[in-house]
Amino acid sequence: xxxxRVVTGAFRGLELSGELSVRDNTQPISSIEAHAFEGSVVxxxxxxxxxxxxxxxxxLSGLVHTATTVDLSENGIxxxxxxxxxxxSRSSGEAFSTVDLSDNAIASVEDGAFAxxxxxxxxxxxxxxxxxVTGAFRDVQxxxxxxxxxxxxxxxxxxxxxxxxxxxxxxxxxxVRNLSALAWILEDLANLQAVVMEAPQVRL
Numbered sequence: 468x469x470x471x472r473v474v475t476g477a478f479r480g481l482e483l484s485g486e487l488s489v490r491d492n493t494q495p496i497s498s499i500e501a502h503a504f505e506g507s508v509v510x511x512x513x514x515x516x517x518x519x520x521x522x523x524x525x526x527l528s529g530l531v532h533t534a535t536t537v538d539l540s541e542n543g544i545x546x547x548x549x550x551x552x553x554x555x556s557r558s559s560g561e562a563f564s565t566v567d568l569s570d571n572a573i574a575s576v577e578d579g580a581f582a583x584x585x586x587x588x589x590x591x592x593x594x595x596x597x598x599x600v601t602g603a604f605r606d607v608q609x610x611x612x613x614x615x616x617x618x619x620x621x622x623x624x625x626x627x628x629x630x631x632x633x634x635x636x637x638x639x640x641x642x643v644r645n646l647s648a649l650a651w652i653l654e655d656l657a658n659l660q661a662v663v664m665e666a667p668q669v670r671l
Contacts, residue, residue: 469492469493469494470489470492470494470496471494471496471497472496472497472498472499472500473489473496473498473499473500473503474500474503475500475501475502475503476502476503476505477500477503477504478503478504478507478509479502479503479504479505479506479507480505480506480507481504481507481508481509482507482508483507483508483509483510484510484533485509485510485511486509486510486511486512486513487509487510487511487512487513488512488513489513489514489517490513490514490515490516490517492516492517492518494518495517495518495519495520495543496517496518496519496520497520497521498519498520498521498522498523498526499519499521499522499523499526499527500523500526501523501524501525501526501528501548502525502526502528502529503526503527504526504527504528504529504530505528505529505530506529507529507530507531508531508533508558509530509531509532509533510533510534511532511533511534511536512532512537512538513538514538514539514542515538515541517542518542518543519539519542519543519544520543520544520545520546521544521545521546521548522539522544522546522547522548522551523546523548523551524548524549524550524551524577525548525549525550525551525553525554526548526551527551527552527555528550528551528552528553528554528555529554529555530555530556531556531557531558532555532556532557532558532563533557533558533559535557535563535564535565536563536564536565536566536567537555537563537565537566537567538565538567539567539568539571540567540568540569540570540571540590541569541570541571542571543571543572544568544571544572544573545571545572545573545574545575545595546573546574546575546577547568547573547575547576547577547580547581548577548580549577549578549579549580550579550580550582551577551580551581552566552580552581552582552584553579553580553581553582553583553584554583555584556585562585562586562587562608562610563584563585563586563587564586564587564588565586565587565588565589565590566584566586566588566589566590567588567590568590568591568594569590569591569592569593569594569614570592570593570594571593571594572594572595573591573594573595573596573618574594574595574596574597576591576596576599576600576603576604577600577603578600578601578602578603578605579602579603579605580603580604581603581604581605581607582602582605582606582607583605583606583607583608583630584607584608584609585607585608586607586608586609586610587609587610587611587612588609588611588612588614589604589607589609589612589613589614590612590614591613591614591615591618592614592615592616592617592618592636592639593616593617593618594618594619595618595619596615596618596619596620597619597620597621597622598620598621598622598623598624599615599620599622599623599624599627599628600624600627601624601625601626601627602626602627602629603627603628604627604628604629604630604632605626605629605630606629606630607628607629607630607631607632608630608631609630609631609632609633610631610633611633611634612632612633612634612635612636613628613632613634613635613636614636615635615636615637615640616636616637616638616639616640616663617638617639617640618639618640619640619642620637620640620642620643621640621642621643622643622648623643623648623651623652625647625651625655626651626655627648627651628652628655628656629655629656630656631656631658632656632658632659633658633659633660633661634659634660634661634662634663635652635656635659635661635662635663636663636664637662637663637664637665638663638664638665639665640664640665641665643664643665649662649664
């Protein structure tokens with residue numbers, strides 16, 4: 468393929484029982500634009516080797532996905548816009564087993580990017596997040612682990628993560644210095660069972 472970007476409505480209303488593949492595109496896909504998959508039903512998506520840079524606001528919104536896993540790892544993604552994963556669902560009505568955005572270069576996750584996402588495991592490890600902004604993971608339903616490990620996180624704003632998360636993995640972020648962030652997490656996530664992280668650095 469020689470696809471420079473996936474534009475709004477590119478796959479609107481598509482019904483495909485098998486795999487939709489843009490594997491090994493001959494040039495980087497600069498972005499997946501808003502509502503590119505609105506109203507489409509696909510068995511699975513294959514973005515391997517596509518070098519996607521940006522998931523714009525509502526990029527995957529309205530997509531009904533049959534497979535249990537959405538894999539966007541190792542794509543060079545730098546930006547995840549508002550609502551990019553909101554209203555993304557499975558045809559069975561069940562939660563995803565894994566939504567994987569690990570080992571990209573994500574520096575910005577906008578307010579509401581993952582709003583309402585239901586998955587057992589949401590993986591954003593190995594990115595460049597620096598700061599988790601308010602609402603980035605609003606009302607998520609993560610049955611097992613939200614993995615933000617080794618993502619160079621230094622700060623987390625209040626109400627950055629709300630909803631239900633069993634385990635929050637922050638390991639490999641030694642520069643997290645805001646002790647209030649941990650208190651906010653515990654307050655916002657009443658069902659949280661574990662936080663995995665290095666001991667915060669305290670300046671006396």
